[in-house]
Amino acid sequence: MVVILHRNATEAQIENVIKHLEGYGFQTHKSIGVERIIIGAIGVKPNFDTRNISILDGVDEVYRVTTPFKLAGRNFQETNTVVKIKDVEIGGNHVVMMSGPCSVESEDQIFHLAKIVAESGAKILRAGAFKPRTSPYSFQGLGEEGLKLLRAAADQYNLLVITEVMQNEQIDLISRYTDIFQVGARNMQNFSLLKELGKISKPILIKRGIAATIEEWLMSAEYILAGGNKDVILCERGIRTFENYTRNTFDLSAIPVVHKKSHLPIIADPSHATGIRDQVPPMARAAVAAGADGLMIEIHHDPESALSDGPQALLPSTYLKLMDELRLIAKAIGRTL
């Protein structure tokens, strides 16, 4: 931690700041500059609330100089984490596709779509059985019945399953059916849930909150890692900005930033990021070009009848054409898909 004092801080104020820092367990080191006095405070306290110092008289600014996350950072682990589930590796050179409908709606629907997913070369089937909806009056998912159908469809076509968990009480149930747990954007800081997911042995995909910084997102990953679960996958799905012509703003620069700051894999979800079908293909292509380790794409063979998010689902034909373009782009940057 670095503490910058006012230009005309008094001796008594400087001593008071040092006394406080030492009281909090820091070693201190004073530097006198041309214009300012700077006190370096050394010690391993990643969560120290720097406001405790910034409110002291004579203090101008305080900078924390360690990132608040540890296990999620490159300083802790230099090599990339590769999450392995059977023959699928997330975080390696191969770009991994997670495709499927927004929600499981019926046996026919999920088997039909699982077949298309398998034929496209994707290895992971996505669909929700418990749905977080802004309105209490909207479709809330099929629950356990949906989980059973999802697992059966995936098994039929030799696919892995990813599905969303919303609360602690659902973990045991969902664990019986899924290969990967998904934490939605609205639950990114549901710390009770993150703690419980840190105790289990299946991979967790955690979506970025709509107004979360990358640092906060990595802190949420840290909750899971600190519990002992090392298989964390990040998923960029768009952040809120002032723009109204899109549902969210897809922050693709998060991809190179996460790759620099963290060893965890990062995938991208252009379906939720844009919210409108015809923007999904250009943004999917852009995500692969930017270096995403995978994509999560919503598809539906009859989107007008979909019970949730039909307008952002790709038709199977568009999806299959997109897969061809994505393979060319992956190849252009030395990856496979």
Added chain:
Amino acid sequence: MVVILHRNATEAQIENVIKHLEGYGFQTHKSIGVERIIIGAIGVKPNFDTRNISILDGVDEVYRVTTPFKLAGRNFQETNTVVKIKDVEIGGNHVVMMSGPCSVESEDQIFHLAKIVAESGAKILRAGAFKPRTSPYSFQGLGEEGLKLLRAAADQYNLLVITEVMQNEQIDLISRYTDIFQVGARNMQNFSLLKELGKISKPILIKRGIAATIEEWLMSAEYILAGGNKDVILCERGIRTFENYTRNTFDLSAIPVVHKKSHLPIIADPSHATGIRDQVPPMARAAVAAGADGLMIEIHHDPESALSDGPQALLPSTYLKLMDELRLIAKAIGRTL
């Protein structure tokens, strides 16, 4: 719902839009303007996903013309909701103070502060026993032991209790000790939790999420109201903006807006909104001047030793002086405090 077509939409496109609207159960009504064709779609579907229409060929824009919330709106109830607990009324002419430390830390601490709260004329004691913290390495609260101390201190000084709930499994436990449940900003869209709180018979104070619109906030209130619990209190606690010199931006204009759109009471929390002690008094005064139905204020007699949020806690002496100023401002606008 109102559907605006492209200037040069074809007859076939117009008919297709009408067919879809009728398929979704709307009555339609076509108006031909100077430049545009407009289709009015009439029917009670507050949660209809308008993107289902906006993606049809020939459609330019679609406007939902009903608010998505019902029970929370003035259209449902014109008179103000007044939440009554014993002799305290929240939402009436009296401005209600909820004061106390961020966290319960010890018996001495909470009894000491409860005494000050009672002497100041406030009727409600606030303090957390379960704390949502960004870092897994930070103090997470005293749990049930904290709840017991909080209740005992409040009873000693004839105060009501408000404390935070973070997950469904805590509801029964907390219910034994608190008068009002608080839902934190990060849980504003924890829909599982909101549903459970809709089933109980104690008032719920729901804080605004850091990037939530007022409409989304009222939708979260709607989840509780729809469950049957009518005693919902809103609490503005600052939203995230680009400004870094403050922790959050206190959105005081939310106060007159909520009073116009909703019948629910709204209080304000200048402590979390600013995050720094010396900004709390001016913002507390501003909140009362803007028409808040109450304030939530953090105080601590030894903030440098506080286990959480010490830098934003007012010293008792500052707090008591502030109370005097607030009473003058309340009087200037015809209220008591």
Added chain:
Amino acid sequence: MVVILHRNATEAQIENVIKHLEGYGFQTHKSIGVERIIIGAIGVKPNFDTRNISILDGVDEVYRVTTPFKLAGRNFQETNTVVKIKDVEIGGNHVVMMSGPCSVESEDQIFHLAKIVAESGAKILRAGAFKPRTSPYSFQGLGEEGLKLLRAAADQYNLLVITEVMQNEQIDLISRYTDIFQVGARNMQNFSLLKELGKISKPILIKRGIAATIEEWLMSAEYILAGGNKDVILCERGIRTFENYTRNTFDLSAIPVVHKKSHLPIIADPSHATGIRDQVPPMARAAVAAGADGLMIEIHHDPESALSDGPQALLPSTYLKLMDELRLIAKAIGRTL
């Protein structure tokens, strides 16, 4: 400047960083902490682009430790700047009102409103003759004819004038008619204009840009101060947030923050901040309670016929009632109005 190195930065990388810092003219000072190596870089370079160091190999983070503004800061001048024009002081204990219509529209209109402004006890008449409008098809102001009418109306009722300047070529012309120049939010970073205004001898009121941080706003004030013009007044007028129920979000916490960081006076404009008449009185009251040195309020006796911003103009009767409330609130915090 403080440079934080990677935990496992090599000796060669550390030396390279030091070589670069010295090449840029800094003295350096190396501290070895438990987990990190920190290099302090000392020297007076407020505008040094810290990215020059952050991109070097082995560097984790770089913190600038001086504020980029100098003349605008409390470190440069501890006592408050009080802008004096005839018998009016802006930045003293008296809260100054600047009232009037959005635009000068006609002789009748401006004389009628100037009379009301004078009767209310305000000393400054506000109105625009050159209007920045989002659309090229909207009313753009009366130009010089408007300036003449504005000056004549102000002289008739013994008021000062404040009006907006949009470009360098208008400065001479407007200078003949106004007492205070106003720079609008969209021109806050029109650096050419700010430089020219730094050369003149009349006070400049500079509004905060809709997405500007307080630091950027003070840097814009710095452009004017650096040119030699010391009479700068800041005006908070709302910032853009995700909220759609209000036109802007009035950032009242900017008031105590500016008072802490800068010696310049700050006033508040609740009319533009809210954009809707019935939100102006609560926000005006809140601004005075928060410590604003003045208010800018739009009024109109026939707002339905106003050529710009009629919906946010107060009717004279509402305005006069508000003035009474504001005087009580000013008194509650030891000021006059």
Added chain:
Amino acid sequence: MVVILHRNATEAQIENVIKHLEGYGFQTHKSIGVERIIIGAIGVKPNFDTRNISILDGVDEVYRVTTPFKLAGRNFQETNTVVKIKDVEIGGNHVVMMSGPCSVESEDQIFHLAKIVAESGAKILRAGAFKPRTSPYSFQGLGEEGLKLLRAAADQYNLLVITEVMQNEQIDLISRYTDIFQVGARNMQNFSLLKELGKISKPILIKRGIAATIEEWLMSAEYILAGGNKDVILCERGIRTFENYTRNTFDLSAIPVVHKKSHLPIIADPSHATGIRDQVPPMARAAVAAGADGLMIEIHHDPESALSDGPQALLPSTYLKLMDELRLIAKAIGRTL
């Protein structure tokens, strides 16, 4: 315009709304729905301030149903605008590169870089001679001397020139040296400047403001188009969000959105969007994959000595390697580069 009334609006209120609408020149049409009364107001008034109606008693919400821009929209012109300068076409199938340093710094520098730009296959040389800087103490550009050097270097290597204009008084001077005028993000709503640029006969590239919506950006283009200059190019350069690990957030979804709403070409500037050299290549690749009509890229052979924005400049070797990747990605989506 569509006006939604309160559920229990009185007859008198409804009549008053209709009277006002007709007074403003609209034809009206009343529809009675299950829950609400809706009044359609028909007439060509793209700039009507809808707040004039929303403040009337009994009114719940008002929707404008025409876009505020006309000339910039697809409704006005269905086919893409292709800006032609000599043998270069911007907005066609070929992706156009605009490369060069941030600022002209010296004869050696600009000739050296112009040679690299030409060898890379790019056709347009970018560099600034007048620089908008946040600080009055930073390098402000070489002025006319810079323009002369820029023109000479471009002519030597058969390149076109693009450079920034900051104020009306510079237009004539810059016009003698440049092929394309650039309007910076901070001047996107400098309406005086936009009006003047509407009167000239050279193409204008207009960058998106850091907090501007796409609609506001198109309105700024509208100012130029309305003046008679049809050659407008849009440039996405990143918007401000809460993320601090990047300088700005590159909004690539603006590319498909602009292509849908407008006929104007849109290019992308990954250098300013990210602000850090190592994020430029992934974001440049993503922009082409998303469908950008061109890229603006900053390069420098000695970025550590650059007088502005060195940290975001690509080294020539990285730039040339990037060009190869971009050509493969352009090919993958059926374009050339």
